[in-house]
Amino acid sequence: MVTKAQLKQILQLKHKKHRLLKGLFVAEGEKTVREFLDASWFCKNLFSVNDNFHPKAQKIDFTDMSRITHFKNPSPVLGVFETPKSFSNKVSQITIAVDGIKDPGNLGTIIRLCDWFGIDELLCSLNTVDCFNSKTVQSSMGSLVRVTCYYKDDLSKYLKSLKKPVIGAESGGKSIYSIQFPKSASYIFGSESHGLSQEIKDIIDYSLAIPSYRVEKGAESLNVSVAAAIFLSEIYRP
Structure with missing residues (x-):
């Protein structure tokens, strides 16, 4: 059974101010939670509707899981983890940055893309959505551990x-198809609705775009995470 104190804290962690204050975040789903456990991230609370998910998991029923989930449909596993207290910047040839990304699903997908292409860090403007937002954590599918x-x-x-x-x-x-990508560079992607901020536009050396091949009027733009996937595929093309 989930206690009142546990319920209150888990629901508070939907909000960034409480995540920052307590240094905790929520991860849901068997694969995502197991990624954090396998990476030895400290788990304060672990709940599962199954008996054999993990020795430290507290068994609860779907009614209780429905009360603590941050989503419309509960997953069979939920964990409350500590956010890392310190990081060490790594120097790499390719740097990826995001400027004002508001949608947590988009940020989570970009984090997962960085993981896929072997990029260990993602630079974010302060007005970018929190990477420990539950929806970001879910869409990154555990890639936050890397x-x-x-x-x-x-x-x-x-x-x-x-x-x-x-x-x-x-x-x-x-066009990204008309140039040879430099071996060392920083690539930055702007917000879904407003693009790059003026502060970023003022310092970029040049801009690249994914050309549309529809002659008549078509889609206005690509989703930012889709655009990032196409860019990264071209950047790392042999």
């Missing part, structure tokens, strides 16, 4: 300090 999100209060200044080209993903840029 990809660290760094939130920078002055992202444009930090990108310039890396001393490599800053390339923006913008609809008016050159």
Whole structure:
């Protein structure tokens, strides 16, 4: 049975201010939770509707799971984990950054893409959605154990300090199929509705775009996570 104190805390963790205050976040789903457990992230509470998920799991029924889930439909497993207290920046040739991404599903997918392409860190502007938002955690499918999100209060200044080209993903840029991608560069993707902020536009060296091949009027734009997938596929093409 879930106690009142546990219920209150888990539901509070839907909100960023409580996640920051308590240093905790919620992960749901067997695969995602197991990723954090296997990576030895500290688990404060672990609940499962199954008997044999994990020795430390507290067995509850679906009624209780429906009370504590952060989603419309509960998963069979839910864990409350501590957020890491410190990170160490890694220097890499390819840097990926996001500017003002609001949709947690999009951010989670981009985190998963970074994991797939072997990128260990993702730079985020302060107005980007929290990477420990439950929807972000779910859509990243556990990739947060391998990809660290760094939130920078002055992202444009930090990108310039890396001393490599800053390339923006913008609809008016050159076609990504018309250039040879540099071996070392920073690539930045803007918000779903407004694109790159002016602060970022002021420091990018040039812009690239994914061309549309529809002659008549068609889709206005691509989803930012879809665009990131196409960019990364081209960046890492042999």
